[in-house]
Amino acid sequence: MTTPQEELLPSTRRALLHRIAAAQADGRAPSVVAAVVRGGRTVWTGARAWSGEAVPDADTQYRIGSITKTFTAVLVLRLRDEGVLDLEDPLEKHLPGTGAGKATVAELLAHAGGLAAETPGPWWERTPGALRPELADVLGERPVVHPAGRRFHYSNPGYALLGALVERLRGASWEDVLRREVLEPLGLPRTGVRPLAPHADGWAVHPWADVVLPEPAEDLGRMAPAGQLWSTVGDLARFADFLVRGDERVLGAASLGEMRTPAAPAEAADVAGGYAYGLGMELRHQEGRALVGHTGSLPGFLACLTIGVEDDVAAVVLANCTAGIPVFSLAADLVRTVAEAEPRIPAPWQPMREADPELLELVGPWYWGTQAYALKLSADGLLSLEPLSGTGRRSRFRPNGDGTWPGLEGYYAGEVLTPVRRPDGSVGHLDVGSFVFTRRPYDGNAPVPGGVDPEGWRGTG
Structure with missing residues (x-):
């Protein structure tokens, strides 16, 4: 139940309904159901279905395919945060004998482990898992097709290995660990490995005729x-909010931010298409908007969960057809519709509670050579270094507790900003990863690398 302040405008709600109605009709899908989350709350759900299909609601289950991988990645990051493993550990350290153990845990999460995209035939999505009872049956005789760490190559068997890793280190089935550590704490009762009524049936729609064929589940x-789960737009809306804000019972916001950070070497076509992959999450750019989440498909079902983190808007789309609905474009359009029709209202500006004179001495204009930068101090206690031209390297820096400031993003991520003081205690210059920033361009009183001509600045007359 939303409060009036959380409800969408009638015009926005109609635009959302029109978008999914058009998608269902144009894509000839038996049914489509969607939800939009804003500010951590579900503010809209909508559905369309053919006359022979019950109209779904937020509680109707669909298969979500590879969105399952994001759940598996959360389990692996939990193990890392507990110190049970390191993301740079080779798989062999914890799960020996697979034949794919040179790949690190991080590489498997990011689809950069060099593993094959699929299992040996027959196609695993449309045949019983009993045909592949062991990991050796999943991996086959040639599990590795690229050198580990060299390129992004989407691998479904890679996530089967990560699930087996979870089982080995937890001493319980992947299903049980997922339910105990993620589904129950987050309150996702309608998410699981098997369908529970009400649920949609999977259909294939003939490409050249308006007839359908049931798909096996x-x-x-x-x-x-890699792809087993069933879920609902209601549960996935709550999961989307968790992926942004975190929940210390499951995984903190910092680790989720790590999942949303590009982690795989991108292919040229992916760079051009605005696609990257983090740790169990897809990162895309659509019409200038950064979106994170995951798509999913299994025969008879299509799914997408995508989040505009800056807009604080997420969308979930589920359909029960094998093809025909561009679910990412549809979900991205739902995010864009809300973000543009009802832009996020910024929180009120707040000043700092206390002013530290030593920090205030650092702020203001600085020069790297002849390029002007501004160093600013925000109420959250971070410093930000920004080029005054509007283009160039920028980063925020956090206090390290010893007078130094590690960078948080961009070129200066991990590099250290150090205020260097003169004998009288005043700040003479900044050292940022060996770059010297001075109060005046090429200040002769600062240790500018290469020195400064003693005659100083001059005209040409």
């Missing part, structure tokens, strides 16, 4: 961590 066995 197989138990994927060892491949479950």
Whole structure:
């Protein structure tokens, strides 16, 4: 139940309904159901269905395919945060004997482990998991097709390995660990490995005729961590909010931010298309908007969860057809519709509670050579270095507790900003990863690398 302040405008709600109605009709989908989350709350749900299909609601289950991978990645990051493993550990350290153990945990999460995209035939999504009872059956005789760490190559078997890793380190099935550590704490009762009524049936729609064919719904066995789950737009809306804000019972906001950070070497076509991959999450750019989340598909079902983090708007789309609905474009349009029709209202500006004179001495204009920068101090206690021209390297820096400031993003991520003081205690210059920033361009009183001509600045007359 939303409060009046949280409700969308009638015009926005109609635009959302029109978008999914057009998608269902144009895509000839048996049904489509969607939800929009804003400010951590579900503010809209909508659905369309053919006359022979019950109109779904926020509680109707669909298969969500590879969105399952994001759930598996959360389990792995939990193990890292507990100190049970390191993301740079080779798989062999914890799960020996697979034949793919040179890949690190991080590389598997980011689809950069060099593993094959699919299992040996027959196609695992449309056949019983009992055909592949062991990891060796999932990986086959040639599990590795690229050198580990060199390129992004989407791998479903890679996530089967991560699920097996979870099982080995937790001493319980992937299903049980997922339910105990993620689904129950987050309150996702309608998410699980098997369908529970009410649920949609999967259909294939003939490409050249308005007729349909039922699709099989197989138990994927060892491949479950790559795509087994069923869920609802209601549950996935709550999961989307968790992926932004975190929940210390499951995974903190910092680790979720790490999941949303590009982690795989991108292919040239992916760079051009605005696509990257983090740790179990897809990162895309659509019409200038950064979106994170995951898509999913299994025979008979399509799914997408996408989040505009800056807009604080997320969308979930589920459909029960094998093809025909461009679910990412549809979900991205739902985010854009809300973000543009009802822009996020910024929180009120707040000043700092206390002013530290030593920090105030750092702020203001600085020069790297002849390029002008501004160093600013915000109420959250971070410093930001920004080029005054509007283009160039920029970063925020956090206090390290010893007078130094590690960078948080961009070129200066991990590099250290150090205020260097003169004998009288005043700040003479800033050292940022060996770059010297001075109060005047090429200040002769600062240790500018290469020195400064002693005659100083001059005209040409």
